[in-house]
Amino acid sequence: MKILHTADWHVGKVLKNQPRIDEQRAVLRDLVRVANDEDVDIVIVAGDLFETAAPTPQAQGLVMQTLMALRSEGRHVVVLAGNHDNSRLVQDVYRPVLGELGMHVVGTPQRPDRGGTATFTTRTGEQAVVAALPFLSHRHAVRAAEVLLHNPSQHNQDYANRVRAIVDTLCAGFTSDTVNLVTTHATLLGGRWGGGERAVQTLLGYEVPPDTFPVSTHYAALGHLHRYQEIGGPCPIAYSGAPIALDFGEEDNTSVALIVHVTPDTRAAIRAVPLTGGRRLATLRGTLDEVVAAGEEAGDAFLRVILTQKASAGLADLVREKLPHTLDVQIDEKFRARAQAGAVRSRIGRSPTDLFADFLSEKEIDDPRLGAMFAELLDESTGSR
Known part of the structure; x- marks a missing residue:
């Protein structure tokens, strides 16, 4: 059989x-x-x-x-x-x-x-x-x-x-x-x-x-x-x-x-x-010049680009212009500007689970079970389960 x-x-x-x-x-x-x-x-x-x-x-x-x-x-x-x-x-x-x-x-x-x-x-x-x-x-x-x-x-x-x-x-x-x-x-x-x-x-x-x-x-x-x-x-x-x-x-x-x-x-x-038919996903990490060079070898793969340099105006648009298959552009954690104490982060475009994670971080609570419980309650309350 x-x-x-x-x-x-x-x-x-x-x-x-x-x-x-x-x-x-x-x-x-x-x-x-x-x-x-x-x-x-x-x-x-x-x-x-x-x-x-x-x-x-x-x-x-x-x-x-x-x-x-x-x-x-x-x-x-x-x-x-x-x-x-x-x-x-x-x-x-x-x-x-x-x-x-x-x-x-x-x-x-x-x-x-x-x-x-x-x-x-x-x-x-x-x-x-x-x-x-x-x-x-x-x-x-x-x-x-x-x-x-x-x-x-x-x-x-x-x-x-x-x-x-x-x-x-x-x-x-x-x-x-x-x-x-x-x-x-x-x-x-x-x-x-x-x-x-x-x-x-x-x-x-x-x-x-x-x-x-x-x-x-x-x-x-x-x-x-x-x-x-x-x-x-x-x-x-x-x-x-x-x-x-x-x-x-x-x-x-x-x-x-x-x-x-x-x-x-x-x-x-x-x-x-x-099985064939799905497009490959690939993550490129480096400076702008490095990821552009690597992207030339990526074919039609959808790309996540993590830049190891400081952010600048129009940088993400420049990446997408040179690498049209890019779906996500990030700045490496080491190069991100640190938020000032007491600064308020925008809620626009952020999910409830992300906002709850911010709350736990602000309260210095490091327990992944709480985030998981919140996600389960959110699933139930919104009817996805």
Whole structure:
């Protein structure tokens, strides 16, 4: 049995006011090509289809077209909601619509008999059992545990234990003569960040240990961390990573889809297949003359330029004139003018999380948990989760 594992498409992502939809269209077209060339039996999309909880019609159209193309040739398609997705949109709109086309979509945690676990028979007659758990925020973990476990959840039970109990319930139908798969959107202990993930969901006890997955699992297909990586555990576990570099912290990531070959009697073999279509991101550091010289070798890469010289009028415009693909110009910290004591920084164009970080700095409070808590509360209050 062949499985294509992908995740973290983040369709609709804009980088420094630069739309990425054309790149996303190209790389998702290449993803469909890989599915066809490899003649896979099952496609798993492990969360974060969209960049925001309110995706544009253009973003939704691209995701729908891609999922339908992946479904062609009789392939089974499993789709999860991630932390960037609107879980109710995925569950209440995408699930019934795409379900009519034969896809298995899970937006919110479900009991095994309600869609949390699905059994597929491939074109060659092989059987797979897939346990699917979308992203769980802390505030939804208690309710999910109550729904799936049929008993009141202990409020002092930590997040990792709730996730483990839910996964155990979803995997109860695994047998020795089926290919047993788990897919979820979560942070595993030992995983390496890709650089663009939402920090609040990688702090505050959101991590779960690799032994969350039972030994009867043939393969655990994960989403959330944007760097392709395999993680040691009781079964083969991997993040596919994002199909394009989403931020400059991800410029060294490799864009791939994972092809997993497995049978009921063999350990999963994982192979990374490169994806094309995304533009390279690159950071150039140096004086104006140095970065301009380096930029000549950067091709069509989008650039972040960090200048190691003092700021001057029109400097950023000069960089963009000489390097048209520049999206961000900064002055190295060592060359920035120091703010005078008591100076008031402008709030224009700055996010609430940035302003809260300023407040903590002014109060000389150095605790990253507070910033993460503020970000989570902001997410909840604005309805992005």
